[in-house]
Amino acid sequence: MIEAPAAGAVPTASLVLGNTKHRSRIRQSRGERIFGVVNVVILLLAVAITLFPFVNVVAQSLSSEKYIDFGLVSVWPRGWDVSTYGLVLKDPTFWINYRNTVVYTVVSTAVSMVLSTMFAYAVSRPELKGRKFFIGMAIVTMLYSGGIIPTYIVVNKLNLTDTIWAIALPGAISVFNVLVMKSFFENLPDELLEAAQIDGLNTYGILLRIVLPLSKAVMATMILIYAVGQWNSWFPAFLYMDHSDLYPVTVYLRNLIAGATGAQDAGASADGNLTQIGANIKSVTMVLIVIPILFVYPFIQRYFVTGIMLGSVKG
Amino acid sequence: MSTETARLRAGGGGSSRPWYRNWQLYTLLILPVAYFVIFRYLPMAGNIIAFRQYMPGGNIFGEYWTGFDNFKLFLADPGFWQVFRNNIVLGGLALLFGFPAPIILALLLNEVRNRGFKRFVQSATYLPHFLSVVIVAGMIMQLTSLQGTINHFLSTVGIDKIAFMQDPGWFPAIYVGSEVWQTAGWGTILYLAALTQIDESLYEAARIDGANRWKQTWHVTIPGITPTIVTLLILNIGTFLGVGFEKIFLLYNPSTYATADVISTYLFRVGIQSGSFSYAAAIGMFEALIGAILVISSNMVAKRLTGAGLW
Numbered sequence: 001m002i003e004a005p006a007a008g009a010v011p012t013a014s015l016v017l018g019n020t021k022h023r024s025r026i027r028q029s030r031g032e033r034i035f036g037v038v039n040v041v042i043l044l045l046a047v048a049i050t051l052f053p054f055v056n057v058v059a060q061s062l063s064s065e066k067y068i069d070f071g072l073v074s075v076w077p078r079g080w081d082v083s084t085y086g087l088v089l090k091d092p093t094f095w096i097n098y099r100n101t102v103v104y105t106v107v108s109t110a111v112s113m114v115l116s117t118m119f120a121y122a123v124s125r126p127e128l129k130g131r132k133f134f135i136g137m138a139i140v141t142m143l144y145s146g147g148i149i150p151t152y153i154v155v156n157k158l159n160l161t162d163t164i165w166a167i168a169l170p171g172a173i174s175v176f177n178v179l180v181m182k183s184f185f186e187n188l189p190d191e192l193l194e195a196a197q198i199d200g201l202n203t204y205g206i207l208l209r210i211v212l213p214l215s216k217a218v219m220a221t222m223i224l225i226y227a228v229g230q231w232n233s234w235f236p237a238f239l240y241m242d243h244s245d246l247y248p249v250t251v252y253l254r255n256l257i258a259g260a261t262g263a264q265d266a267g268a269s270a271d272g273n274l275t276q277i278g279a280n281i282k283s284v285t286m287v288l289i290v291i292p293i294l295f296v297y298p299f300i301q302r303y304f305v306t307g308i309m310l311g312s313v314k315g
Numbered sequence: 316m317s318t319e320t321a322r323l324r325a326g327g328g329g330s331s332r333p334w335y336r337n338w339q340l341y342t343l344l345i346l347p348v349a350y351f352v353i354f355r356y357l358p359m360a361g362n363i364i365a366f367r368q369y370m371p372g373g374n375i376f377g378e379y380w381t382g383f384d385n386f387k388l389f390l391a392d393p394g395f396w397q398v399f400r401n402n403i404v405l406g407g408l409a410l411l412f413g414f415p416a417p418i419i420l421a422l423l424l425n426e427v428r429n430r431g432f433k434r435f436v437q438s439a440t441y442l443p444h445f446l447s448v449v450i451v452a453g454m455i456m457q458l459t460s461l462q463g464t465i466n467h468f469l470s471t472v473g474i475d476k477i478a479f480m481q482d483p484g485w486f487p488a489i490y491v492g493s494e495v496w497q498t499a500g501w502g503t504i505l506y507l508a509a510l511t512q513i514d515e516s517l518y519e520a521a522r523i524d525g526a527n528r529w530k531q532t533w534h535v536t537i538p539g540i541t542p543t544i545v546t547l548l549i550l551n552i553g554t555f556l557g558v559g560f561e562k563i564f565l566l567y568n569p570s571t572y573a574t575a576d577v578i579s580t581y582l583f584r585v586g587i588q589s590g591s592f593s594y595a596a597a598i599g600m601f602e603a604l605i606g607a608i609l610v611i612s613s614n615m616v617a618k619r620l621t622g623a624g625l626w
Contacts, residue, residue, distance in 0.1 A: 040432070046423075053455075056457065127337050128341075129337075143610055144606075146356075147358065147362065149599050150358035150599075153592065279462065
């Protein structure tokens with residue numbers, strides 16, 4: 001249904017634009033027209049496959065469990081039931097964990113941004129003696145990581161377990177992000193920075209009052225990259241947090257899911273009244289975790305693409 | 316302009332100043348360097364416990380030397396080689412199917428003339444990239460559960476229900492399928508960027524020579540993005556062993572260990588859950604070394620062939 005007008009619109013548009021648009025299809029053969037239609041159909045199919053799991057989760061979150069148990073819910077909600085949302089939202093652990101996610105995201109994004117900016121700016125300055133050494137020091141960690149076991153031991157030894165720092169510190173600097181920021185800083189006009197220096201601004205003043213205001217786009221990109229990463233993260237918390245009221249909501253969801261597979265870990269924070277966690281409850285939790293991401297999605301998409309392009313330009 | 320710059324340089328800016336006059340710049344490095352030392356280099360040094368006996372709560376560098384005992388132990392352990400094999404199979408399949416997917420998608424998108432439609436497809440297919448792996452795992456489990464859509468579909472066409480998540484035979488397909496689902500859309504970005512760099516006059520010339528759209532794609536478009544394809548292929552080969560630990564950890568269970576257990580999940584269970592830290596560190600070191608060798612050598616190949624690498 002949908003593909004017919006879309007496919008029809010394609011040749012018309014290119015005929016109108018015929019002479020100016022690249023690869024005009026004035027002498028469009030029958031085969032090419034068929035290809036145009038098939039192409040749109042294939043892409044719509046790809047979109048359908050990509051979106052189906054989302055639609056399915058939303059449908060299940062609004063369906064009554066009976067219908068889900070009979071495998072009747074795929075695209076549309078069956079046995080309309082919004083009370084599951086009430087059930088999840090009434091669970092105090094869910095709220096505590098959700099608030100933890102917000103706090104962890106804000107704090108660790110701030111830590112990451114401060115550390116990354118300081119490092120990227122310092123190594124972007126040609127007058128920094130030994131900058132090759134410092135850059136090398138960062139890049140080595142991209143190639144060879146100590147691994148999970150020694151990192152776990154170090155975090156434990158520093159007594160960071162059960163604190164926010166176990167989440168915010170070990171992965172605070174992403175070297176890839178630092179390299180993107182560094183190449184951006186390097187491309188700022190030198191004259192501007194030197195003029196600021198002559199005007200009596202010291203290094204900190206230049207960074208805060210000249211460089212950062214000129215780098216809003218790259219800073220916004222980095223904030224989003226770090227924040228989305230932290231919002232979605234669950235493993236460090238799973239590894240380093242021992243109490244359910246310290247979990248982020250991703251670990252809350254993980255425990256709901258793991259309960260269904262019979263995996264280990266008894267610290268599940270599910271509502272005690274529920275002997276078996278229904279698919280609708282899991283779906284509601286998933287929806288509630290994804291909603292903020294969808295909310296910022298238009299920005300994320302644009303900025304992330306900018307970030308990835310900046311990263312690849314730097315060769 | 317140039318005289319002004321010269322004046323500014325004479326005024327004391329630039330690199331002519333002795334290093335200690337830039338001390339403020341060095342203060343910016345204190346915290347980040349401390350971070351690298353504590354959270355990146357200390358764990359690297361901590362790998363020494365692969366050669367020493369570590370006691371929980373004791374010295375992070377271990378108590379006494381054990382030499383290569385841990386390495387000998389896991390290299391002689393058939394369980395290790397099983398997960399090693401699984402690792403190569405899952406990583407290899409993910410590369411085999413996950414690598415071409417964004418190229419095909421980008422080529423199809425490139426043929427779309429309607430900008431709105433193109434943007435719509437991009438927005439939709441980028442979405443999975445931004446999901447938490449926990450959400451992805453949750454979606455996979457619901458879709459593949461006995462009450463899930465896939466089994467419902469199977470039963471309507473008269474096929475018996477399949478317990479996908481309990482069947483080791485299905486795990487590679489589920490893992491690889493979900494990887495493709497998550498990465499195909501996002502992976503198009505670099506290809507789409509490369510596609511916009513192709514010289515318009517090449518298409519013009521091809522058309523004058525009578526090339527139809529298919530021939531234009533074959534002789535202009537694909538050669539135009541070949542350097543990008545080669546670079547990304549080599550870099551992906553370099554990292555193919557680094558399979559998605561978190562996703563596998565969320566999706567697997569004892570009944571699927573036969574195909575799902577990989578090096579990282581194995582050493583996590585052995586090390587952190589069972590407490591054999593030194594033994595697990597030895598395995599981790601082995602894995603990290605292979606990974607580093609693969610990345611460095613593939614980067615060298617990429618640089619030699621295409622002039623572009625990771626660094």
